[in-house]
Amino acid sequence: MKKKFNLINPQYAPRSWFVVFNTLFFIFLMAAMIIPIFKIFCDSMVNETVYGLKLIPKGFDPNTGKEVWFNTIAYKRIVTDPGLYKPFLISIYTTIMTTFLGLLISTLGAYVLIQKDMPGVKIFSYMLLFTMIFNGGLIPTFLVMKNIGLLDSLWAVMLPMSMNVYNLVLMRSFFEGIPTSLFEAAEIDGCTPMGIFVKIVLPLSKAALASIGLFFAVAAWSEYFHYVIYIKSSSKYNFQYKLRDLFQDKQESDQGTKINVNTLKSAAVIVSIVPFMFIYPFCQKYFMTGVTMGAVKE
């Protein structure tokens, strides 16, 4: 049956009106998602103290006395102030390291878990799954970190994050999709387990590596709480921590630099989103693969 768009003809009208309202509803919903972010973007480029309802990145700059579009004074501050750009570099470093370690541990673990004949493999998988439902808790974990001397070290943040049971199980479901005949053939040809892993398993799971790598990267970039508990020296804070710090700082320390506090805060929010915004449109399908895969298999 052909659906016609007609708001008057009683045969098609109810459906057509529904389409109109549905479209309006989603336009409204998308606006509700985007406007808060867009408002912050605009405010980050307006160095005024009164933003009000302004939704364009244009404003009066008290430093030059002119109306300017895209005032980047707050971004210049972030790029030049070591207190702000160093945390950004720490974020990049920990994100790359956590993603790398996370993929290493997930792929190795998943590759071992698909060896059905291996003695002890059941125990390994129960040991992994058990951590999903029970753990020692915040304080005992903190005391372990203290005992092994990882307090105030970035390893205390990166190592626990690189072991994510959910991602490991997801990786295992991907690996289970590889035909076992490939492994057998390689084995007959004299390939070692490590050789099979590097030459067959990894090249065949590029999509899985991309998906799960993105999960690790997003989690590592967003990490905040581990820094609160384990990191003490300010030279090791990541950008999320610094951002939160800016918001908790009650004193208006930026009077001297002629940047409005909220302009700086807004700019910091935008800076922490930007790397993700760049990759999101290109990587959305990888995010989706991971989630639907998990939803079906779990």
Added chain:
Amino acid sequence: MANNNDNFDHVIVKKPSVGQRMFKYRYFYLMFIPVAIVLLIFYYWPMLGIRYAFSTFKLKQITLRTGPDYSIGLGNFTRLLSSDPFHAAFKNTIVLSFINLVLAMVCSVAIALLINEIQNAWGKKIVQTVLYLPHFLSWVVAASIFMLILSAGTDATGADTSNTGFINAILLQLGILDKPVDFLTESKAWPTVWYIMNRWKETGWGTIIYLAALSSISPDLYEAAEIDGAGRMKQTWYITIPSIMNTILVVFILNLAKIMNVFESVFVFYNSLVYDVSDVIQTYTYRVGIVGNDYGYSTAIGLFKSVVSLILVSASDIISKKIRGYGIV
């Protein structure tokens, strides 16, 4: 007579012994070592620390190097069961996560149904891309965005509108408020704002699983219903909703199991003025343990939380097995 060698019936393939198999898989054990090290150090070693829950263990014991003092036995648990902040935290945990869970279910199902009605493939893709986006922002960023747009400004009297946030500016403009309100320090407003922030961030992402369920409904059902003269509403009510009911229930139960885990969204969003409505078990544990250095007592709170979680997960597992035939872990 046929050559007996063509018939392999008499050949018994002996299953290799455990030792032989372990030898065959020796490299795999080597590969598992990095995983095992991280697992044992960061996940299993802390479990030994659960014994601190039955001890007095504060900064004093650490500086004096006496170690935890186990003489109090269950003292920490009697203390927490009679502690008002703990009761408040427990109540807040249940209230905040349960209301959030119900809101999540209603919003995500409704929006998934409406997304499913979008006929234009491009429109659908754009809507999905935009709705999923906030999920990928960190809680710190989400909280920061909400703090900025909800800001009351530097002067709460309203005479000076410096740094007054977007929402207050709208409400002032519309005449609903006559002076800016600081929503984040008002106990009455805080939970609502927190629910809105959670819905803003997670509703879109929550629709994915329902959309997957919706796409697997057979179109034949709708064709048959149309021939029988059922309208769109009736089709939704009698076909769509029953078809995804299983998914709705399973998602609900899975999330019910995680009800005690609410943490980071609160931790980055609350402040000392609204502890009465916002303090949850995990934030309370953090303040007692990491800030207050009362390790024994806070381990007890953590253990209490873990045990409640474990019971919830087991219950969910049983219910899940009843509904869909297999468990959640």
